[in-house]
Amino acid sequence: MIALADLVRAMNCYYSNIIEGHDTHPVDIERALKNEYSTNAEKRNLQLEAKAHIVLQKWIDEGGLHGRTVSADGVREMHKRFCELLPDELLWVENTDNGERMQVIPGALRERDVKVGQHIAVSPGALPRFFTRFERTYSGLGKAETIIAAAAAHHRLLWIHPFLDGNGRVARLMSHSMLLDVLDTGGIWSIARGLARNVRSYKGHLAQCDLPRRNDLDGRGNLSEESLASFTRFFLETCLDQVKFMEDLVQPDRLRDRILLWVEEEIRADALPQKAGRILEAILYRGELPRGDVPDLLGASDRHSRRVVAALIEHAIVVSESTRAPLRLAFPAKLASRWMPGLFPEQR
Structure with missing residues (x-):
């Protein structure tokens, strides 16, 4: 079980990287875990990124985040632990509007306004308030409620967009941790593979969830409840598909x-x-x-x-x-x- 969980961890890292546009094969990830790095600087940086992901997920799988997955401190610690292991070259993002380079500080909430696609994320000053609401909404739920809420929390964290970079990876690991806690998955299946294999639908659903509600029949908040329900169905069906895939594979x-x-x-x-x-x-x-x-x-x-x-x-x-x-x-x-x-x- 331990060896299989190690392999699935590499798989999770690989597919999460694919979603981010970084293709580092598990064989190269395995080499990085043995401190065997490519002489090519770009490939070496991606190996270090993959190794950082593996280290973080192993910490999660061993219970490092248990009971505080959706807390503000827990989310920030995930980001901090991941980014602290990255090479400096991967800790900079560029403002596409003016070309300004901005440094990503491990675990630090962003202090700049950002736009992701058509979505303008909440202002930096409002982040603590939104995190308080996020934690109150998604913590302390029962088993069934947590399974369903994992999808909503996934989108809402991305919508808040607390960090300059690394939000997608943190959101997927948060989802992994939420399901690990309530389903006792043993770390032998992962949502990341399913999301990566349906990446267009995944990103399309997230974009739809960013939209304001259409009318009085579309929920009571600012965002579309119908779109969130659709994403929840997609997310949970993807989970079931991955459970079935691994079940068949490890008979x-x-x-x-x-x-x-x-x-x-x-x-x-x-x-x-x-x-x-x-x-x-x-x-x-x-x-x-x-x-x-x-x-x-x-x-x-x-x-x-x-x-x-x-x-x-x-x-x-x-x-x-x-x-x-x-x-x-x-x-x-x-x-x-x-x-x-x-x-x-x-x-x-």
């Missing part, structure tokens, strides 16, 4: 067959030693495998067993916290197309 028998078929092919190609599949099959069945059980499992000497284990670790297929700790299955991004087909595109 134990199918996952086991895909992994063992790959292992057999690697053994025939002399890329892995004989009987390596027995170790993976045992880990799939048990969850982890004590190293001391390997010789009996393989019917081999301690020396040969260590060689098989070393080969699996070298290929990043299994991991272990120490030379004596149990073996656990890893889900390396380079093998996702075989083990978890459809999770994300092949690397170009």
Whole structure:
């Protein structure tokens, strides 16, 4: 489960980057987590951006934001933790009207007026008041109410647009955290993939939600309630689609067959030693495998067993916290197309 959550975290980061127009493949994200960076400055910056996202989501998945996801402090801390890990080049935005460059301060509410598409965001002076209203509206809800409210909170945070940059990423991670809290998702599915695969509809719905209400039958506030309800349906249907996708993908028998078929092919190609599949099959069945059980499992000497284990670790297929700790299955991004087909595109 931990290894799968790590892979899904990379997937979430990849698709969130795609929405932002940044294409950093999970294989390159995985390299960044090992401090292996491209010599190309632009690609290296995007790897650092992806790594910052992964670090932030891991903190969220481990409960760092539990109980305060929609609080002003929680939202600002997400932004701060993300931006503090970015290279300086990614902490500047340009005013398209006059070309002025403005620095993004981690966790700091913006002090400038901004326009996003046709939407003019609330004035800087009104941000604290809107945050107070936001927190009061979306915190302390029951389970069903929180699931439904996740979509509305997603749009409303983007409409408030509290930061000079990074609002979209923070909103998607906020949604991830809200659903993690009430559904106990385990971090093994993500809304970001569904939104990225339907990005035109996603952005179109958000733009519609920015519009003022049309008449007295369209809610009681300033914004269109009908558009918000439509976005909520789209958002929740996207969530269900992603849950179904991951459910189909990780069915134990199918996952086991895909992994063992790959292992057999690697053994025939002399890329892995004989009987390596027995170790993976045992880990799939048990969850982890004590190293001391390997010789009996393989019917081999301690020396040969260590060689098989070393080969699996070298290929990043299994991991272990120490030379004596149990073996656990890893889900390396380079093998996702075989083990978890459809999770994300092949690397170009």
